[in-house]
């Protein structure tokens with residue numbers, strides 16, 4: 001009976017575009033309990049579902065996911081058309097990409113590409129005092145999904161398109177935000193890291209995960225300090 005309750009459709013509370021190719025979908029929690037970093041399978045009732053990382057924090061009243069709109073995508077294009085009050089199917093949370101060692105004072109280096117940032121927003125909303133450095137790879141500034149992370153925490157925005165080679169109006173960003181041209185892997189290759197006390201969380205596509213892990217291993221980071229999630233985006 002409880003399992004049935006858990007996969008009952010939930011009401012959409014809003015769909016907010018974020019730039020030209022992504023949106024945040026908010027929906028009621030109605031007893032949905034989850035750990036930051038996990039994902040839920042979401043879709044239209046009776047239709048296909050796809051996994052999406054929770055973008056909201058464990059204590060937030062409502063649940064949120066951040067979705068890239070894939071043109072012609074079976075699920076993302078349908079979710080994009082939902083309106084407040086529509087019903088959406090949300091399956092129970094799953095996945096092991098959760099915040100470990102929260103009680104330790106390690107600096108967390110949170111490395112994401114695109115919507116791979118979603119679990120990290122859930123981390124920092126859940127544990128606001130978390131010591132972290134966010135490294136976010138985007139194709140353009142429209143994809144700055146980290147814009148509402150704490151303004152006094154350090155973040156690096158890696159711009160991989162030609163936009164990254166143009167001057168950027170940095171006054172729109174907090175003084176703790178650095179905008180650098182290139183990919184997150186290029187940044188990791190040269191960044192000043194504290195190998196013995198940084199803990200790395202990587203979320204993005206398999207190529208980024210593989211390359212970033214190789215770089216970190218080459219730089220001497222033990223594999224047990226590298227946590228990874230393939231969000232295929």
Ligand SMILES: Cc1cc2nc3c(=O)[nH]c(=O)nc-3n(C[C@H](O)[C@H](O)[C@H](O)COP(=O)(O)OP(=O)(O)OC[C@H]3O[C@@H](n4cnc5c(N)ncnc54)[C@H](O)[C@@H]3O)c2cc1C
Pocket residue numbers: 039050051052053054065066067068069070072073074075076077095115116118230231232233
């Ligand atoms: C653990 C996990 C967590 C995830 N979390 C998120 C999340 O937080 N936000 C999010 O947006 N997605 C997330 N995804 C990806 C998501 O589950 C879907 O794969 C994505 O939304 C595409 O589904 P679709 O049905 O719209 O497209 P499909 O119908 O599956 O794909 C249509 C076509 O688009 C291609 N395609 C699929 N995905 C992309 C893409 N991202 N960019 C370009 N082309 C693509 C496919 O190869 C296919 O050719 C996650 C995936 C996993 C495994």
